[in-house]
C-alpha cells in the first residue's frame with residue numbers, strides 16, 4: 499500500500515462550524531475536538547518517524563514514509579484552516595491547540611525517540627480504528643454538511659492508506675523481543691488514558707463555549723449514543739481492534755479494510771465538482787488575495 503499525497507481543498511461553510519454534523523452540535527464538537535488535536539499531533543507523528551528515516555533500508559518503506567509525511571502535512575494544513583473557523587465561531591480553538599503543542603513539546607524533550615515512535619504507533623492505531631469506523635458505518639457522518647463530511651472522509655481514507663507505515667518503521671528499526679513488545683503495549687495503555695482524557699476535556703470545553711446554542715439534553719443523549727451506544731457506539735465498535743493491538747504478532751492490516759480505499763477517486767472527483775460549483779471556496783478566496791497582493 500503506497501500512501502499518495504493529495505492536495506485537496508474543501509468548501510467548509512464557516513457558519514456551520516459548530517453544527518455541521520447531521521446529529522447536531524454536540525456530536526459536531528466531538529469531531530471538532532479531534533480536529534484540534536491534528537496540527538500538533540500530526541507534527542509529532544512526522545517528527546517521530548523522521549528520527550528513524552536514515553535507519554530504514556527497505557526502499558519501499560522509505561517511499562511509504564515520504565507518502566505518510568506528505569499526507570499528514572496536507573491533513574495539518576486543512577485542519578489548521580478548519581480550526582481557524584472554530585476560533586472565528588467563538589470557540590477557544592487556538593488556546594486548546596497551543597496547550598497540546600506544549601504537552602507534546604514536553605514529550606519531545608523528555609521521551610527517548612523510541613518512546614516517541616511508540617506514541618505515534620499507538621495514536622496511528624487510534625486514527626486507523628476511528629477512520630475505519632467512519633468509512634464502514636455510514637451512520638457515522640451521513641447527512642452532514644457536504645464539505646465537512648468530505649474532509650473527514652478524505653482524512654479517514656488517507657489514515658487507512660498509511661495505517662501501517664509507522665508500525666512497519668517500528669518493526670524495521672527496533673530490536674525484536676520482549677522489550678519492544680512491552681514498550682509498545684505499555685505506551686498503548688498510557689496513550690489510551692491520555693488521549694481520551696484530552697478528547698473529553700476539549701469536547702466539554704467546546705460544548706461549554708457554545709452553550710448558548712442550547713438543546714443540551716437531547717445533544718448529550720446523542721453524544722452518549724454516538725460514543726457508547728451498544729450497536730453503533732464508537733467505543734464498543736473499536737474495542738476488539740484495540741485489544742488486537744496487544745497480540746505479539748499484531749499488524750495494522752490484520753484488519754483488512756483496503757476495499758474502502760476504492761472510494762478515493764470518486765471522493766476526489768466529488769470534491770473537485772463541489773469546488774467548481776461553489777466559487778466562494780477558501781481556495782478561490784486565497785487566489786483572490788494573492789492577486790490583490
Ligand SMILES: [Fe+2]
Pocket residue numbers: 540569570573653657
Ligand atoms: Fe492525518
Ligand SMILES: [Fe+2]
Pocket residue numbers: 543570622625657660
Ligand atoms: Fe496518520
